[in-house]
Amino acid sequence: MHSFGYRLNGLLTFSVTILAIMCAMASLSDNLNTASPSAEIQVTNINRFQKQPQGNDEVSLTMNISADLQTLFTWNTKQLFVFVAAEYKTPENSLNQVSLWDAIIPAKEHAKFWIQTSNKYRFIDQGNNLRGKEFNLTLHWHVMPKTGKMFADKIVLTGYSFPEEYR
Amino acid sequence: MTSFRSLRFHMDWQGQKLAEQIMQMMLLVSAVIAFVAGYVLGSFQMMMIVYAGGVTLTALITVPNWPFFNHHPLNWLDPSEAEKHPKPQVTVSSKKKGTKK
Numbered sequence: 001m002h003s004f005g006y007r008l009n010g011l012l013t014f015s016v017t018i019l020a021i022m023c024a025m026a027s028l029s030d031n032l033n034t035a036s037p038s039a040e041i042q043v044t045n046i047n048r049f050q051k052q053p054q055g056n057d058e059v060s061l062t063m064n065i066s067a068d069l070q071t072l073f074t075w076n077t078k079q080l081f082v083f084v085a086a087e088y089k090t091p092e093n094s095l096n097q098v099s100l101w102d103a104i105i106p107a108k109e110h111a112k113f114w115i116q117t118s119n120k121y122r123f124i125d126q127g128n129n130l131r132g133k134e135f136n137l138t139l140h141w142h143v144m145p146k147t148g149k150m151f152a153d154k155i156v157l158t159g160y161s162f163p164e165e166y167r
Numbered sequence: 168m169t170s171f172r173s174l175r176f177h178m179d180w181q182g183q184k185l186a187e188q189i190m191q192m193m194l195l196v197s198a199v200i201a202f203v204a205g206y207v208l209g210s211f212q213m214m215m216i217v218y219a220g221g222v223t224l225t226a227l228i229t230v231p232n233w234p235f236f237n238h239h240p241l242n243w244l245d246p247s248e249a250e251k252h253p254k255p256q257v258t259v260s261s262k263k264k265g266t267k268k
Contacts, residue, residue: 002177002183003177004210004230004232007186007187007190007229007230008226008230009189009193010187011190011225011226011229011230013192014191014194015194015222015225018194018195018198019198019218022198022201022214022218025202026202026205026206026211029206051254074209075205075209075210076207077213102237118217124219139249146211149218
């Protein structure tokens with residue numbers, strides 16, 4: 001290669017191309033990871049369960065969320081985005097999903113946690129269907145990589161229900 | 168950059184080929200070592216650091232005009248010698264049409 005600038009340019013372009021290939025391989029290596037996450041959610045209290053003036057039901061509840069998501073972390077993981085959603089069925093909508101709480105877990109050490117919290121976001125129904133309604137709480141997670149493909153999955157926990165009457 | 172004097176600081180043809188081969192080989196080897204180091208240690212940052220070190224080392228070795236890239240220099244004809252042997256004159260022939268193949 002003919003001159004200083006020519007060789008420098010060749011080195012820079014080739015090294016960046018190889019870097020792109022290395023990042024793709026790092027992302028592919030995420031598929032080798034077998035994860036075994038676990039989670040439990042308890043609804044300790046329904047704080048408020050009222051019908052709003054507009055006619056929609058609103059719920060405020062306190063939950064204990066405990067989870068062990070450490071096996072989801074790989075060397076190529078930047079952070080884990082976790083959220084809890086309530087899912088239920090009404091005559092108007094075959095599936096309602098309401099996000100109640102979320103968090104960003106930046107490192108593996110923080111991925112095994114227990115938290116007691118009221119719902120971070122308001123739980124308002126489209127309508128007034130919640131009395132006596134059974135619902136699931138699902139814990140979703142997004143494994144956000146440093147490079148490459150993002151993986152998302154969830155755990156569905158069943159058996160929760162609202163009270164029969166407003167309180 | 169292409170003046171006659173600076174030809175002293177360029178590589179010769181063999182040197183250029185050697186520089187290109189060394190550069191490609193060293194970059195690939197750096198990448199492999201960096202990836203293996205990062206994967207085994209479980210650290211993406213370590214992979215980037217090792218690779219950056221490899222690229223810098225490759226740059227230091229292959230980009231500047233080191234003397235060992237100039238072991239087969241071309242001996243250009245000295246201008247005073249060239250004057251003693253004038254170029255042959257080309258006689259203009261009077262063909263009106265080009266040769267057809």
